[in-house]
Amino acid sequence: MEKQSATQIFESLSSGVRLDVFRLLVKQGLDGMVAGEIASTLEVPPTNLSFHLKALTQAHLVTVEQEGRFQRYRANIPLMLDLIAYLTDECCAGHPEQCADLRGASSCCESVLPPISIVHDQA
Amino acid sequence: MEKQSATQIFESLSSGVRLDVFRLLVKQGLDGMVAGEIASTLEVPPTNLSFHLKALTQAHLVTVEQEGRFQRYRANIPLMLDLIAYLTDECCAGHPEQCADLRGASSCCESVLPPISIVHDQA
DNA sequence: GCAATAATACAACTATTGTTGAAATATTAA
DNA sequence: TTAATATTTCAACAATAGTTGTATTATTGC
Secondary structure (H helix, E strand, O other), X not given: OOHHHHHHHHHHOOOXXXXXXXXXHHHHHHXXXXXXXXXXXXXXXXXXXXXXXXXXXXXXXXXXXXXXXXXXXXXXXHHHHHHHHHXXXXXXXXXXXXXXXHOOOOOOOOOOOOOEEEEEOOO | OOHHHHHXXXXXXXXXXXXXXXXXXXXXXXXXXXXXXXXXXXXXXXXXXXHHHHHHHHOOOEEXXXXXXXEEEEEOHHHHHHXXXXXXXXXXXXXXXXXXXXXXXXXXXXXXXXXXXXXXXXX
C-alpha cells in the first residue's frame, strides 16, 4: 500500500461520523446499507452524511452501487485488511519476542465462529 | 476502546509525517528513537516534528521517556492492536464466509520468524 | 557558572475540513 | 407526465489543523 492511500484512509476514519458509518457497514458485511438507512440509523442529516460518505468512498474504504433510486454502500473489508498489514509491517524487526503482544489482538465473526487469534505459522 | 480514542488515533495517523514517524518507531520496537534521530532520519524540521510527536503522544500511540537531555519515543504496539481489534469488531456478523478474506492479511516480524496468518481457532 | 545542545512552546499565518440549508439530479409510482 | 422520494452538489460560514521562525526550558560538558 502506498503512503498516500494509507493517510487518506486514516483521515477517512478520523471523524466520529465516518468511523460510525464504517463500523456499521463492517457489521452489515455484504448486505451493506443504503444512504437513507445509514442516515436514520446514525441520526445524521442526509447532507452531512453524503459529505462523509464521499470521503469514505474517495478513500475506497466503502464502495457504492446504484440500486434504483437508492445508493447502497458497503465496507471494503479487504482494503481494511491491507491497511492493517501496512501498519504492522516490519513490526518489532529484530526483536521477535515483542510479537507475543500480537496474539489475540484481532477479532472477527466472534459471535458466529470460534474466536480467531493471530499466530505464527509453524515452519 | 472508546470511539473518541479511536478517532484521535486515526487522526494521528492521517498525516504523512506522523505516519512515517509511527512506522519508523514500530520498526525500532522497544529501542525507540530520540527526537533528533527521528528528525534527521525523516528530514523534518525539529519544530515541525515536535508538533507531530505531540499529536502522536496525546493519542497515546507513542510513548515518551526522558533520557538526559533527549526524549526517547517508542511506538505503543498494544494500543495499535487494540485499535485493529476495534476496527474489525463484529465484522461480517452473520456472514462468516466473508471472513476468509482475513487470512494472511496481517504480518509481523516476517523477516525474523515464519510468516504469521490470522486463523480461526479450532473449538 | 557558562556555553552548547536537545527539544518544546508560542505566535502568526496559511490551508484544510466540517456543517447546514437551499437547489439540483435522477428514479419510481400513480 | 407529474408528484414524490433518495441522494448529491453547491455556497457560505465556522472551526480546526499545519508550518515556520523565534523564544524558552532543561540538561550536559567544560
